[in-house]
Amino acid sequence: MESDRYKRGWEKLKEIDGHAGEKVIEALKDIAPDLARYTIEFPFGDVYSRGILSLKEREIATVAALTALGNAQPQLKVHIHGALNVGCTRREIVEILIQMAVYAGFPSALNGIFAAKEVFAERDESGQSN
Numbered sequence: 055m056e057s058d059r060y061k062r063g064w065e066k067l068k069e070i071d072g073h074a075g076e077k078v079i080e081a082l083k084d085i086a087p088d089l090a091r092y093t094i095e096f097p098f099g100d101v102y103s104r105g106i107l108s109l110k111e112r113e114i115a116t117v118a119a120l121t122a123l124g125n126a127q128p129q130l131k132v133h134i135h136g137a138l139n140v141g142c143t144r145r146e147i148v149e150i151l152i153q154m155a156v157y158a159g160f161p162s163a164l165n166g167i168f169a170a171k172e173v174f175a176e177r178d179e180s181g182q183s184n
Contacts, residue, residue, distance in 0.1 A: 063099025070136040113137035121166035122158035134173040138184045
C-alpha cells in the first residue's frame with residue numbers, strides 16, 4: 055500500500071522531471087526497489103514538497119550542486135530537464151553553469167555546459183520549446 059508520502063513524492067517527481075524521472079525509477083525497480091521508493095519519498099515527497107522555495111529555486115540549487123559535484127552527469131541531465139520543466143530558461147541554465155566555474159572550477163562548469171547542450175538538443179528534437 056502506498057503512503058501519502060509516496061503518492062505526494064510520485065506526483066512531485068512527475069511534475070518536475072517528467073518522463074526522465076520516471077525512467078530513473080523504472081530502472082531501479084528490478085535491482086533496488088527500496089532505493090526507488092526512497093528516491094520518491096524523501097527528496098520528492100518530503101523536501102521538494104515543502105514550501106518556502108519554489109520548484110524553480112529548488113531546481114536552480116540542484117543543477118548548481120550536481121554541476122559542482124562533477125561526477126553526476128546522468129542526474130544533472132535529468133535535473134536540467136527538470137529546471138526547464140518548472141520555468142527556468144535555457145539562458146538561466148547556462149548562467150547557472152557559468153557561475154559554477156567560479157565555485158566548482160572550469161572542468162565542472164564545462165561538463166555542465168556539455169550536459170546542457172545535450173539536453174537542449176534532446177528537447178529540440180522532441181519539439182519542446184524550452
